[in-house]
Amino acid sequence: MAKIEQNSRVLLVSLEDNSRRYLVDVARGKFSTRKGDIDLSALVGKDFGCVVSTHLGEQFVALRPTLYDFIMKGVRRQTQIVYPKDSGYIALFLGLGNGMRVFECGAGSGAMTVVLANAVAPDGKVVSYEADERFYELSRRNVAAAGLADFVEIHHRDLADGIDGAPYDAMFVDLRHPWEYLETLWRGLDGGAPIAFVLPTANQIIQLLGAIQSHGGFVDVQVLEFLMRFYKTVPERLRPEDRMVAHTTFIITARKVVPDGKD
Amino acid sequence: MAKIEQNSRVLLVSLEDNSRRYLVDVARGKFSTRKGDIDLSALVGKDFGCVVSTHLGEQFVALRPTLYDFIMKGVRRQTQIVYPKDSGYIALFLGLGNGMRVFECGAGSGAMTVVLANAVAPDGKVVSYEADERFYELSRRNVAAAGLADFVEIHHRDLADGIDGAPYDAMFVDLRHPWEYLETLWRGLDGGAPIAFVLPTANQIIQLLGAIQSHGGFVDVQVLEFLMRFYKTVPERLRPEDRMVAHTTFIITARKVVPDGKD
Amino acid sequence: MAKIEQNSRVLLVSLEDNSRRYLVDVARGKFSTRKGDIDLSALVGKDFGCVVSTHLGEQFVALRPTLYDFIMKGVRRQTQIVYPKDSGYIALFLGLGNGMRVFECGAGSGAMTVVLANAVAPDGKVVSYEADERFYELSRRNVAAAGLADFVEIHHRDLADGIDGAPYDAMFVDLRHPWEYLETLWRGLDGGAPIAFVLPTANQIIQLLGAIQSHGGFVDVQVLEFLMRFYKTVPERLRPEDRMVAHTTFIITARKVVPDGKD
């Protein structure tokens, strides 16, 4: 069984209320919750999955954080991020696997960047452009914190300047006005390769669909959304939770076509 | 740009109706659709993403199939499969990445097995048990067809006989009566590691939740489902499709806890 | 208990498959299903709720049809109709009750007209405009078939010619370009009274919201939609149906405000 070490990061989840969860570095020594302090140094040498109590008696389980936990609790965010509700599907739709080269624009807080990087590691690479300097710095920090920096190149760069290193095996686009860059994206994508966009509003979907239709270089266009509904976990009274997230983003997927004569 | 070769597999998608899509081996030479025949040999040497016509004039784009396409069109199925709507999220929740060792039971048609294998390749491994001989053979064939056999061991074996090679970094369980095997699953899972179950009915969820509660070795239990809604892609009339899939499966996720004194 | 009479209408629902249901007049004497003929004359004098068999042995229950059944099975339709999934809520939102006067435009096939009429009967009235002569005739026939003609006036008239008989207590609008008539609708509605629109596409919602904003005479604007999900009714395996309706219409609701100085 995997042991907690001095330089481990652990996810602490309250056994009373699993919405109370914290991603912490053991090296901090001590962690204060609203219901008492946890002595992190006492975790060293124990197995992941063990139970630890605050000095006031609330019990927490110490889990080995997964990439999912990192996205939910570890990514420092200054933007709307892409959540696992959507990013798991996108990575699968893009057909990502070891060794692939995927292009992303923009990196934002880097929550999708780490999903992409994890999917193409160890032999692939994510090349990501981010025009906003703050997000450029932020996404780099988040990718490093996820331990995936070796598989990512983030450039402080605007898509209007074109795409280097083409063609890419897949693309992920999280921009406000992606329709302005369709030709650039098309040129950067390998023949027949998949591309996914995220856009929050119907107005943007309408504009992107119109631009895709005019451009002519994308086929198999799909627009979709996910509703994720959680249930209360009391076996005697199984029922959905009272409230849920109603919307994060729409997802638009397509593939590059190379019509005869187009070059 | 990637070229189509004699031994390539291509996904042919109709430009008239993208629900008409076929996953075919170029080596077959010819492929007959309902609206005419396609000369596959003429594709050799062309770029992926090119357009090809049937002898009756219907146009298809020839795409390089992704793992997603393989699941949707390539997996031969004799069971209900886990669809990308659900499997993308599950892989992400399980925190899969290169090098991890994941246990699956049962393999079924292998649609989830290939997602797991793709996520842990090239240095990880999926160990999968399948008690039914027909599905054992079927899942092996599908994993091989996906080109992922190197990262998968499927055993024709019943979970009642225990789990070899423990502890595993993550588990995926697709069984009718998973509550009968909770202790076996718990023993096979590494401390604090994630596990996901799929179950189609509320009755099964109720029974599993009760068993998990009694067992005491799993925490952070979540029950959830995804509704995936597609939209018509006409920019002048954006609206959801008329009909959608209402249910595939419920997903139950949890983590292994090792209470003091439990061993 | 209510008896079936010679001039009754009955809803026949198959006990094998409740999607096989027929709304028939007993006076027809005989009714042919795909699985045999039913002797309707034998029903006369029996109680509603009795079971009748075809000559091939399939059993049907003979129900007294409700307004709901009439909408689902009795309304002859040449247009998209408003379904009970949406119309029940709309009638409730509009606050309809006996004695109210409600304005509708356009009548379409009359499926909403009968819901409105049923809600304001016996002392209220629905005044409905329908510019298309075919739908004008059709909606009149359907309202008469529902037995609600006494509570409805349908006029073959275009909304561009203004609204007679104002002010109305509530309004229901089912037009393609309702934004062209906002001032007319506003003038016809009583102060503070509710109005509901149905529109199928996001583009139309966007245009209507913009027009409402510019007009300034409507407040408390809400845009909403209903997803209705059915479950399989096997108690041992409770689960949602495999497929569902994903979209019928968006609903937009508002109230008339009379800003100071506006007249």
Add this chain to the structure above:
Amino acid sequence: MAKIEQNSRVLLVSLEDNSRRYLVDVARGKFSTRKGDIDLSALVGKDFGCVVSTHLGEQFVALRPTLYDFIMKGVRRQTQIVYPKDSGYIALFLGLGNGMRVFECGAGSGAMTVVLANAVAPDGKVVSYEADERFYELSRRNVAAAGLADFVEIHHRDLADGIDGAPYDAMFVDLRHPWEYLETLWRGLDGGAPIAFVLPTANQIIQLLGAIQSHGGFVDVQVLEFLMRFYKTVPERLRPEDRMVAHTTFIITARKVVPDGKD
């Protein structure tokens, strides 16, 4: 246009934030919001739909409250109520109209009672049983406050004592253990007439479905739920709200069958 009178009740909706809404009696004279006081007496003689300001300048529109507004803001509740999201459909499914006699059990806070009463008024009647004395008193007060007392008889009575006044044209059942009363309900319902149940948990649905199957006196059984999703109303950025209600209740509908020989 309808005028506000001294004894009117008005719905005040903030023009800044329509979630700030209050149902108040004009006779109170003054109403204090979080952002200032409103002089209600100044409303007398004005038209409904007029705008009124607090002494701090926030504007409210004064609407004539509908039954919908009463349910949302006027019903004093000590129980989970049935919301318009569900009750509009139920009333329509039950085929309620003027003159019908409908049986309800239990009355709860009376939010469904007023919908039923409004639908069968002026010539029909709702007979409702409520075994809990607190809810019996509460539902009577709410029905009276809705102005519908003439169309409702609420009895402080347990369903175990049988149903007086049968047969009823329709039934609505909101009980924790409705399966215990199926035979009583069946006997009270007219032949072929509709019945609707609300139940919050899957466990209850499973138990009710099993009991209905064993009883044999109900057909055309449907289990369903509604998801209601609101959209942000900014025309330049149309998108669903971030969060929504995920669950209120499941709805079960059926009809009474009278099998041969059953009496």
